[in-house]
Amino acid sequence: LLLARRPSRGVGGSGPRGSGGAGGRARVRVTLNGILLTGGRSRRLGRDKAALPLGSGGSALAVHLGSLLSRIADHSVEVGPGVSGLPLPSEQDPGEGPLLAITLGARHFRRSGSGSSALVLATDLPLLSEGLLRAIATFPAPPGVSVVPLREGRPQPLCARWSPAALALAEERSAEGERRVQAALESGCRFLGEAELPGFDLERELVDVDDAGALRGLGLELPELPDPAEPPEAPGAPGALDLGSPDHNP
Secondary structure (H helix, E strand, C coil), X not given: CCCCCCCCCXXXXXXXXXXXXXXXXXXXXXXXXXXXXXXXXXXXXCCCHHHXXXXXXXXXXXXXXXXXXXXXXXXXXEECXXXXXXXXXXXXXXCCCHHHHHHHHHHHHHHCCCXXXXXXXXXXXXXXXXXXXXXXXXXXXXXXXXXXXXXXXXXXXCEEEECHHHHHHHHHHHHCCCCCHHHHHHHCEEEECCCCCCCCCHHHHCCCCCCHHHHHHCCCCCCCCCCCCXXXXXXXCCCCECCCCCCCCX
């Protein structure tokens, strides 16, 4: 899979788009779509994780991750209630889990004539860096193979590059009533651990906010829920989750 980068954004490659390579052969550029999932009910966390304030700026986690995704993917959408600022598909997310939400995002792109691979990203990864997401986006793999990182040996399909075959299978399986995300990845995966992604701390970067205990283990605390009787804190108040710099330069 060849992913060549435009001068200001995109993934992989360098040099002007369409420039000739060895022997004057033109480089083929493959579009990469982005799907941000924000429709989770956050039952375990007890609050809307998509709206969780992030760092000293106080911006919502979904806004932060939507911005990160849009810097890498050519076209991005949010499947959820509309909290990130990204465009929404015409079909509304019914809140039946991530597999169906991924299907809605993929179907949106397919109907617009872009049935390419997609970076699928859940909205509960506060420590994810642009560097790691870009590494997943550009990791070499055959066109029909999805690229899925591992955290503590477990696949993380909601921070992964889904192949067109996996997206098509997601639509097929979700229409049959399947709701397990893993069912759509039977089309083939390339799993990435520390050896394939050197310089990245996958345990840290792929921790999700559902796991408050894991966050505390990393020295982070979720902000307290506001008292309904108290006025809301201004952006950047101490209640925001302080994550430091979002960039990672391995």
